[in-house]
Amino acid sequence: MAVKHDEVKTKDRILKAAIEEFIDHGFDGARTQAIADRANVNKAMLHYYYASKENMYEQAINTVVTAIIDKFGKIPAVQPQIEDRIGSVMDVYVDIFTDYADYFKIVIYEAMRGGRILKKVLLSNNLLHNINIRNFIKYFDDQVSSGKVRKVDKVQLFMSIVTQMLPVFIAGQILNEVVDVFGVKKAIAEKFIKGRKKFVLDLIMNGIRIK
Amino acid sequence: MAVKHDEVKTKDRILKAAIEEFIDHGFDGARTQAIADRANVNKAMLHYYYASKENMYEQAINTVVTAIIDKFGKIPAVQPQIEDRIGSVMDVYVDIFTDYADYFKIVIYEAMRGGRILKKVLLSNNLLHNINIRNFIKYFDDQVSSGKVRKVDKVQLFMSIVTQMLPVFIAGQILNEVVDVFGVKKAIAEKFIKGRKKFVLDLIMNGIRIK
DNA sequence: TTTCAGTTTAACCATTTGGTTAAATATATC
DNA sequence: GATATATTTAACCAAATGGTTAAACTGAAA
Numbered sequence: 340m341a342v343k344h345d346e347v348k349t350k351d352r353i354l355k356a357a358i359e360e361f362i363d364h365g366f367d368g369a370r371t372q373a374i375a376d377r378a379n380v381n382k383a384m385l386h387y388y389y390a391s392k393e394n395m396y397e398q399a400i401n402t403v404v405t406a407i408i409d410k411f412g413k414i415p416a417v418q419p420q421i422e423d424r425i426g427s428v429m430d431v432y433v434d435i436f437t438d439y440a441d442y443f444k445i446v447i448y449e450a451m452r453g454g455r456i457l458k459k460v461l462l463s464n465n466l467l468h469n470i471n472i473r474n475f476i477k478y479f480d481d482q483v484s485s486g487k488v489r490k491v492d493k494v495q496l497f498m499s500i501v502t503q504m505l506p507v508f509i510a511g512q513i514l515n516e517v518v519d520v521f522g523v524k525k526a527i528a529e530k531f532i533k534g535r536k537k538f539v540l541d542l543i544m545n546g547i548r549i550k
Numbered sequence: 551m552a553v554k555h556d557e558v559k560t561k562d563r564i565l566k567a568a569i570e571e572f573i574d575h576g577f578d579g580a581r582t583q584a585i586a587d588r589a590n591v592n593k594a595m596l597h598y599y600y601a602s603k604e605n606m607y608e609q610a611i612n613t614v615v616t617a618i619i620d621k622f623g624k625i626p627a628v629q630p631q632i633e634d635r636i637g638s639v640m641d642v643y644v645d646i647f648t649d650y651a652d653y654f655k656i657v658i659y660e661a662m663r664g665g666r667i668l669k670k671v672l673l674s675n676n677l678l679h680n681i682n683i684r685n686f687i688k689y690f691d692d693q694v695s696s697g698k699v700r701k702v703d704k705v706q707l708f709m710s711i712v713t714q715m716l717p718v719f720i721a722g723q724i725l726n727e728v729v730d731v732f733g734v735k736k737a738i739a740e741k742f743i744k745g746r747k748k749f750v751l752d753l754i755m756n757g758i759r760i761k
Numbered sequence: 762t763t764t765c766a767g768t769t770t771a772a773c774c775a776t777t778t779g780g781t782t783a784a785a786t787a788t789a790t791c
Numbered sequence: 792g793a794t795a796t797a798t799t800t801a802a803c804c805a806a807a808t809g810g811t812t813a814a815a816c817t818g819a820a821a
Binding site: 383384387 | 798799800801
Binding site for chain 2: 807808809810811812
């Protein structure tokens with residue numbers, strides 16, 4: 340077997356280039372020639388290693404989805420204070436919405452085209468066991484039992500935590516445009532994002548009503 | 551002038567068809583032939599009335615953005631109870647995320663491609679005066695003054711209200727897939743969406759802490 | 762009924778796109 | 792160095808795509 344030993348293997352360079360191209364343009368907007376250029380290889384190499392654009396896309400989705408879901412395992416399982424626990428969930432999502440924003444963007448692109456590939460990837464590789472909302476629910480039940488917090492729907496609460504962190508992702512994508520269009524000062528917008536976690540944590544714990 | 555009087559004018563049929571095609575496939579995935587088929591016209595008619603795919607796309611974005619922004623004007627300006635006021639904001643967004651979900655999808659597609667056209671459309675037609683977050687802020691300030699609610703960042707609060715309604719949109723796009731992939735029962739998922747507004751309103755007002 | 766601007770059609774076109782192939786080149790093993 | 796296998800390249804291809812054109816058709820006004 341005549342195996343070449345490059346610094347980074349051609350096959351991997353192509354996949355990385357493909358992911359970048361899909362991030363920027365989605366499946367339909369991506370061009371195989373552009374992927375070849377990004378990877379600095381002849382276009383025929385894409386066919387050699389991945390056979391088709393669609394197959395390359397599936398590998399790309401698999402890679403990014405695996406990376407994102409791995410992050411979910413990073414939520415510290417045990418924490419005494421409910422604020423800390425909710426804060427940890429927020430931290431993980433803030434991390435994903437910043438460090439993995441590009442990967443998350445591909446996933447949204449894919450979901451909008453129908454999500455056929457996403458579904459396939461999620462159902463294989465039993466990736467889902469890492470999305471441990473069950474841990475959160477169990478923890479929350481304990482807190483309710485011990486009288487720390489009142490009883491509310493736990494799935495609804497979890498969704499509230501996650502969705503309220505979405506501005507972090509959205510800002511990363513279109514902050515400059517929002518600044519332009521709405522005439523908000525950039526420093527103000529950045530301060531808004533920086534203070535997001537603290538605000539949401541306070542809102543979830545205390546609400547706005549005066550008692 | 552020999553003007554034809556169809557039930558629905560060809561030009562309008564084409565734009566409607568284009569919007570549908572862009573909803574389903576985004577700009578890059580949309581096919582001019584598919585638009586012609588949807589509108590039941592010869593492909594040359596697209597060129598006759600709209601000159602290019604890009605121009606057609608710009609008209610489409612203009613139409614859907616105008617429709618969505620008009621909805622923002624529907625928030626009742628005056629309401630005595632803060633719960634009602636927040637509820638009204640939620641209602642408007644729930645309406646947009648259900649009745650205008652397809653339009654909203656185009657806007658997301660466009661934002662993900664960079665939002666150049668979206669920006670152009672928003673900056674022309676002074677569409678933005680309808681997005682009256684200022685009204686909400688003024689109202690909220692009054693409520694704080696009169697001791698009804700405690701003082702929190704108003705923009706943060708507004709974003710919390712809006713983002714927490716996003717599951718309504720997401721469900722409309724991928725509810726069936728979520729049911730498949732995560733093995734949630736469909737009735738449960740639908741109940742979750744139905745109860746979303748009530749839950750979020752309660753959470754925002756009262757938080758989860760026991761005092 | 763002639764006129765003429767507005768509308769529609771079929772056929773056509775240049776370019777782009779994803780994909781393919783045969784030949785050339787590199788590399789490990791013997 | 793010979794051999795076999797893996798890798799890479801340039802050239803090529805069919806299909807699809809957005810766009811164009813000349814000619815035909817339509818209907819209201821003169």
